[in-house]
Amino acid sequence: MTRAPASYVIQAEQLSRRFGDTLAVQELDLEVEKGRIYGFLGPNGCGKTTTIRMLTGLLQPSAGRAQVLGFSLPDDAEKLRLHIGYMTQKFSLYDDLTILENLRFIASIYGLTARTQKQRIDELLSIYGLQAKAREFAGSMSGGQRQRLSLAAATLHKPELLFLDEPTSAVDPENRREFWEQLFDLSDQGTSILVSTHYMDEAERCHKLAILENGIKRADGSPDQLMQEMGSRVVEISSADLRPLKQSLIRLPEVISAAQLGARLRVLVRDSVADPVSFLARQPSVKPEDLLSQVRPSLEDVFVSCTGSGREAS
Numbered sequence: 001m002t003r004a005p006a007s008y009v010i011q012a013e014q015l016s017r018r019f020g021d022t023l024a025v026q027e028l029d030l031e032v033e034k035g036r037i038y039g040f041l042g043p044n045g046c047g048k049t050t051t052i053r054m055l056t057g058l059l060q061p062s063a064g065r066a067q068v069l070g071f072s073l074p075d076d077a078e079k080l081r082l083h084i085g086y087m088t089q090k091f092s093l094y095d096d097l098t099i100l101e102n103l104r105f106i107a108s109i110y111g112l113t114a115r116t117q118k119q120r121i122d123e124l125l126s127i128y129g130l131q132a133k134a135r136e137f138a139g140s141m142s143g144g145q146r147q148r149l150s151l152a153a154a155t156l157h158k159p160e161l162l163f164l165d166e167p168t169s170a171v172d173p174e175n176r177r178e179f180w181e182q183l184f185d186l187s188d189q190g191t192s193i194l195v196s197t198h199y200m201d202e203a204e205r206c207h208k209l210a211i212l213e214n215g216i217k218r219a220d221g222s223p224d225q226l227m228q229e230m231g232s233r234v235v236e237i238s239s240a241d242l243r244p245l246k247q248s249l250i251r252l253p254e255v256i257s258a259a260q261l262g263a264r265l266r267v268l269v270r271d272s273v274a275d276p277v278s279f280l281a282r283q284p285s286v287k288p289e290d291l292l293s294q295v296r297p298s299l300e301d302v303f304v305s306c307t308g309s310g311r312e313a314s
């Protein structure tokens, strides 16, 4: 593989990883542009962490190659280390050190000089609202504070590329919103970010994303592009009796999924059906008084369309 052009911070080719009989990541091709926020969307166990660990150089791929910031992996993993930041799923700082001590410790690992260390730590404590807590033990912090400290630690050395593995799974919606504001600030300053999530609303905030299932990339592109190209259309039906309606529609080969949303049924119909509203209205289980309308797709619809996770007739 040739050296990655500067416009891409990650280029992976046929990257795979096997653990015994489990194929955690299968032949993944990936391109992440510089300065962008790129999302990995998928359920637990789909291979997000394994991919991130390979792209950070911490885990050897079973097959395939990647170039990250122009370094070839797995060979140049050690050289890559100082150029990236990695916020792991679990809080990986020391509970029995203070916030300040944690940051000083990380700064020393990155080899920052005493002067740069102090400057940078003061700056980060201020950006992430941790000054008042600086001398308290990390173990006494709230979920939101821990998350902000983890982000401060991961960005101490001003990495060009930041890997975040499900960074918001342990915090409330307000902290999640604030956290994303901070990610956009970093992105505006030129940091490229790869973030994994299983939240649709977070994936929708990314410039581009890949949808992963069972270690396989099912789709990738910008959220808008994925919604336009998802291969199905969305119809909502308001009806008095949604449960039996759902059971009957889900059996049709033209229907990808049917999900109840309050008093409406959201039905994904394959785009081989020219007029999905008339098609559904013709079904015997749909009553003349039911209201049908075609609506704009969401990222969740894209996810269901390309992973086939909506066919269970629950």
Ligand SMILES: Nc1ncnc2c1ncn2[C@@H]1O[C@H](COP(=O)(O)OP(=O)(O)OP(=O)(O)O)[C@@H](O)[C@H]1O
Pocket: 019, 022, 023, 024, 042, 043, 044, 045, 046, 047, 048, 049, 050, 051, 166
């Ligand atoms: N060290 C390991 N040894 C054996 N199997 C592993 C190992 N690491 C991951 N796996 C398996 O590989 C698959 C992908 O796991 P991975 O952690 O990458 O998924 P994930 O999408 O990050 O999910 P989660 O959010 O739960 O970590 C799973 O089936 C997992 O059990």
